[in-house]
Amino acid sequence: MVLARPQTHFSIVLDHLPRQVGSKGEEALTVKDEFDVLIVGAGPAGLTTASSLARAGFHVGVLEEHVEIGNPVNCSGILGVEAFGRFDLSSRLIRHSLDSVEFVSPRGLRWEFRTDKPLAHVVDRGEFDAELGVAARKAGATVLLEHRVTDIRTVFGGVAVTASEGSDLEPRTLTSRVVVVATGAGMPLLSKLGFNDIPAKLLGVQAELDLPASQVEVYFGHKWAPEGFAWIVPLGRRRSKVGLLCRRDGPRVLERFLSRPDIAERIDINGPATEIRTSVLPLGFLSKSYADRVVVVGEAAGHLKPTTCGGIYYGMLTGEIAADVIASGLEQDRLDSASLGAYETRWRDLLQDEIETGLKLRRSFKLMSDWGIERLMSLARHEGIASMIREKANFDWHRGLIDAVLQNTTVGRILGAA
Ligand SMILES: Cc1cc2nc3c(=O)[nH]c(=O)nc-3n(C[C@H](O)[C@H](O)[C@H](O)COP(=O)(O)OP(=O)(O)OC[C@H]3O[C@@H](n4cnc5c(N)ncnc54)[C@H](O)[C@@H]3O)c2cc1C
CATH class of the missing domain: 3.30.70 (Alpha-Beta Plaits)
Structure with a gap:
């Protein structure tokens, strides 16, 4: 739960020179574009963070490089049913529901897997993100489109974020007390800020x-x-x-x-x-996802399922955790690295074991021959294992199923031989 916004005031002081996150400078600057929180990236992770903080009364700005939210996107739009309940998502977004999947083996043998209830829904991802954008605006967030962030610097008392606006306008600098990086994977901003890369x-x-x-x-x-x-x-x-x-x-x-x-x-x-x-x-997560006045959420931090590479729900979950921790930090005016570390503790409690188990499975699967995959799939069709899969299958949380399947000695032998 995020806290209500207090009446706090702060003055922004800019560095003389660009510096690494955490350094302090002296030169005072008068700025108009002041926010409590600036969020870079209007995907599911950034917009969830924005809605949560804006609902709590904070002054939130979202900077998105594209002309509209949700375009372009590269996504299949499959989202587990849990996400709909957890984030109160509208059923209007559902194109259709998934209660069966057809698996096709390397040799072309087909196996239909059915569940009693849908495990997931398919959404139009562009429409989905646009709807999250509407919710963030309704909550009070300011969404600035065509703002490509090129630089983020911590300055005394805040963060200065430089964005190039439109195609040929002058770069604009906005300031905030804290910044959330929600840019998705593969964006250069994080290394500029001194964060380690996710190598895989x-x-x-x-x-x-x-x-x-x-x-x-x-x-x-x-x-x-x-x-x-x-x-x-x-x-x-x-x-x-x-x-x-x-x-x-x-x-x-x-x-x-x-x-x-x-x-x-x-x-x-x-x-x-x-x-x-x-x-x-990304396959794996950032070794550290926060710094002084900076928090990294969603896919940019490696918050996705390594098994399927689905990242919408995990991004929304870590966006929500970030909003909660940031709200406390804003309340108490404690936005240093030590205080924001609570964000990392909380997302690791929720996701780290899941992500690591998924990475382990992916490594074994990668080494497996097509013959091994064929064997595994024919085993999965046997009623004993199929009913265990049906019982343990959860679209978003795979560890229970992976652990149960690995305890089966034949499956364990096939994976172990890989
Ligand atoms: C082919 C494919 C299929 C997928 N299918 C699924 C699926 O079915 N289900 C699922 O859960 N996941 C799926 N995913 C993964 C999912 O799309 C991502 O994990 C998810 O979009 C991550 O959300 P995010 O908010 O962290 O980042 P993003 O959705 O990537 O949003 C980041 C936003 O930041 C903006 N941005 C980036 N840099 C800047 C900058 N410098 N300045 C301003 N704005 C910037 C981008 O334009 C973008 O709008 C799929 C991925 C791929 C590639």
């Missing part, structure tokens, strides 16, 4: 085309899906999103998948296809 990364590659499908399909096999799996997510009206995870050559690897005979024959080549989009996805 994947590429998420996807296109939207005319390919009729009645349920989500997940494909395994090193040739087609070198980093785990490829997917088809139906959007309705014969359209689908088709994507996969890989390390390099994203468009080429996706084109190879699309040329599979059982996929190619289903594509209507006369239908419109979007360009192939490629995005960086």
Whole structure:
């Protein structure tokens, strides 16, 4: 729960020269664009943080480089049912619900997995982010579009954030007492601020085309899906999103998948296809996600499921934790690194074991041969294991299922042999 906003005042003092986070300067500067909190990035993590803090009465600004929220996005839009309850998300956003998935083995054998209740919903990701933007504005946040942040410096009593506005306007400097970096992965701002990089990364590659499908399909096999799996997510009206995870050559690897005979024959080549989009996805999290007056949330901090690379919900959860800790810091005027460290303690309590278990599974899976994957999938079809999967499967929390499956000696042997 975030605290109510106190009547606090602070004066911003800018450094003479750009400095690393945590350094202090002397030169006073009069500024108009003062906020309690500036948030860089209007994705799910940034907008959740913004709504929470604005609802508590703080003066919040969100800086987004694009012309509109939710465009462009590169996402399949699958969100677990838990997120809808947890964040009171409107059911209007749901395009359809997932109560079955068809898994396709490296040899092309198909296995349909059904659950009694939907585990997840599919949303239009652009619409979803736009709706979060409306909520943040309603709560009182100021959203500044076409503001690409190029520099963040801590200054005495606050943070100075420089953004280039529109295409040819002069850079603008805004100030706040604390800044939240919610830029998604692969953005250069964090290294400028002195944060370590997350070295392991994947590429998420996807296109939207005319390919009729009645349920989500997940494909395994090193040739087609070198980093785990490829997917088809139906959007309705014969359209689908088709994507996969890989390390390099994203468009080429996706084109190879699309040329599979059982996929190619289903594509209507006369239908419109979007360009192939490629995005960086972090595997692992920042060793430290806060500094003096700075907090990093969502995918920028590595808050996503390493198994599926789903990051919307984890980003919203860490955005909410950040808002809570920042609200206390603003209340008490304690926004130094030591005080903001509570953010990291709390998100690690919630996510660290999940992320580490997912990374471990991903490493074993990566080493497994197609034969091993084939064996695992045929085991999963046996009623004993299938019912255990049904019982333990949770769209957002995978550790329970991974631990249970690994305790099965045959599965353990296959993974151990990898
Ligand atoms: C192909 C693919 C499919 C995916 N499918 C799913 C899925 O089905 N379900 C799921 O949960 N996750 C999925 N993900 C992951 C999910 O998209 C991300 O984890 C999620 O968007 C992270 O949210 P975020 O708010 O942290 O960052 P983002 O959503 O990336 O938002 C960051 C925002 O910051 C802005 N920004 C960046 N730098 C600057 C700057 N310097 N100045 C101003 N603004 C800036 C960006 O324009 C962007 O709007 C998928 C990812 C890929 C690549």
